[in-house]
Amino acid sequence: MSLVKKFATVGGATLGSRVLGFARETLMAAALGTGPMADAFYAAFRFPNLFRRLFAEGAFNAAFVPLFAKEIEAGGIDGAKRFSEEVFGVLFTVLLMLTIAMELLMPLIVAWIIAPGFVGDAEKFDVTVKLAVVMFPYLMCMSLTAMLSGMLNSLHHYFAAAVAPVFLNVVLIGALGYGLWQGASPLETAWYLSWGVLAAGLLQMAVLYAGVRHAGMKIGFRRPRMTPNVKRLLWLALPAAVTGGITQINQIIGQMIASTKDGAIAALQYADRVYQLPLGVVGIAVGVVLLPELARALKGGQEREAGNLQNRSMEFVLFLTLPAAGALWVISDEIVRVLYERGAFSPETTSIVAGTLAIYGLGLPGFVMIKALNPGFFAREDTKTPMRITLLSVVVNCILAVSLFPLFHERGIATAEAVSGWLTALLLFVTLVRRGHWPLEKALLWRVARLLAATVIMAVALDYASGYFADRLASTAPPYEQLVALGLLxxxxxxVYFSVAFLIGGADLGMIRRNLKRKGKAAPSEESAE
Structure with missing residues (x-):
């Protein structure tokens, strides 16, 4: 299967999840707006999500996948199965202890970490604590799900792992729909959503476990033991957890600061949801596919193939994210108005969210490049270097967020995160090149310059066209007219972008053919991959 086809498999499934995510956020905006219950729910949900990114997705995509791939090469499926059971036993035990401790300490955690600004509002604080208690076990479900996803990706079964997040959005849309149908209060709606998060976590874990069994690997529970393999995993996972969760770390810092302003947390969440669409479809697809492919090439001593994989991935990333960044900058107001402005979501809120989204858009290429650059370290079992770079960018984010929030509010938080993301991407890239782990192609640099030119031309055309469609995009226009006008834009x-990019040489048919025809080293199970 070609690299682009694998990207498309994961990206297509992620796209479906993100589209449903938009539907969920649209219903959320109508039901809760940026009121206190929206702030409480998003603050409570951010905490298990932070741990999920730190100790689940980040750690396992970085540490588990290369070790699992090595076990397949050395000991076959039986060796990989034994390794998986060892890890599962330790992971389950640690997560259970962590969940119990966090549930007991939740009031202190909300006061000190999740939302210090809520302490002065007794009702808001109490609701946030209770919602967080209900949702925190989601972390345990998703951490185990992340391990199962890593196994499936290493076995070339990409689709099941990519489509699993759809269930979260389906369950939450159902909860919101039920709340709106019943005329539920914002507090009741927040409760429906919280129990929905927990139910979705259990459902996702069950689906992924079934997927692993379908892929031919049945894993059971082993008594937790610190075997050499498990110790190696933990040694790699701790710095990888910090690195993989860079976006979430910066967002939790932003949330802590934003909790001092009513509605700020919800506004950041609505903007985050929009830019997560291209970030998820492109960035997550590249990160998920590239790591096992790169690890496999390096284990086989194919350095030239590894370099080609990295360059093609960067080419793919920038080809798609540069225009997305330009569009988010130019028509952020129109996007937010069409998607969210109804019910409790006012025109004033649209202005705040749109300004935040535009800044996130400028940071988008940097955020996605991180996903393509980290595998260059992780596949070589180097998780410490990206961790050090990540910690530096977190410090920069903290300084900028604290400095800019009093002046620019939500836009200040977004600016801090965007600058931090670009700093991380540039430092990762320079480090790989200096070490000789990234054979930089001059042709790639020239192509990127041309893609930037195509993006600028597209942005100018889009700015002009948005004025032409202004009446149809206004909040007074019927919703279907707004959607049609936004779709036409x-x-x-x-x-414009693709025409100019091909015309001036930013992309060419040869590039497309190279990516489509590149064959990866097939695993024995690839023929049955979803």
Whole structure:
């Protein structure tokens, strides 16, 4: 299967999840707006999500996948199964102890970490604590799900792991729909959502476990023991957890600061949801596929193949994210108005969220590049270097967020995160090149310069066209007219960008053919991959 086809498999499944995520956020905006219950729910949900990114997705994509791939090469499926059971026993035990401790300490955690600004509002604080208690076990479910996802990806079964997040959005849409149908209060709706998060976590774990069994690997529970393999995993996972969760770390810092302003947490969440669409479809797809492919090439001594994988991935990333960044900067107001402005979501809120989204858009290429650059370290079992870079960028984010929030509020938080993301991407890239782990192609640099030019031309055309569609995009226009007008703007942007990119040499048919025809080293189970 070609690299692009694998990206498309994961990206397509992620796209479905993100589209449902938009539907969820649209219902959320109508039901809760940026009121106190929206702040309470998002603050409570951010905490298990932070741990999920730190100790689940980040750690396992970085540490588990290369070790699992090595076990397959050395001991076959039986060796990989034994390793998985060893890890599962330790992981389950640690997560259970962590969950119990966090549930007992939740009031202190909300007061000190999740939302210090809520302490002065007794009702808001109490609701946040209770919602967080209900949702925190989601971490345990998703951490085990992340391990199962890593196994499936290493076995070339990409689709099941990528489609699992759909269940979260389906369950939460159902909870919101039920709340709106019943005319539930914001507090009741927040409770429906919290129990929905827990139910979705259990459902995702069950689906992934079934996927692993379908892939031919049945794992059971072993008594937790610190075997050499488990020790090696933990040694790699701790710095990888910090690195993989860079976005979430910066967002939790932003949330702590934003909790001092009513509605700020919800506004940041609504903006985050929009830019997560291209970040998820492109960035997550590249990160998920590239790591096992790169690890496999390096284990086989194929340095030239590894370099080609990295360059093609960066080419793919920038080809798609540069225009997305330009569009988010130019038509952020129109996007937010069409997606969210209804019910409890006012025009004033649209202005705040749109300004935040535009800044996130500028940081988008940097955020996605991190996903393509980290595997260059992780596949070589080097998790400490990206961790050090990540910690530096977190310090920068803290300084900027504290400095800019009093002046620019939500936009200040977004600016801090965008600058931090670009700093991380540039330092990772320079380090790989200096070490000789990234054979930089001059042709790639020239192509990127041309893609930037195509993006600028597209942005100018989009700015002009948005004025032409202004009446149809206004909040007074019928919703279907708004959607059609926004769809036409996006279609026009794509037409202009791709036409100019191919015309001036930012992309060519040879590039597309290279990516489509590149064959990876097939695993024995690839023929049955979803």
């Amino acid at each position: 996006i279609a026009l942007a794509m037409l």
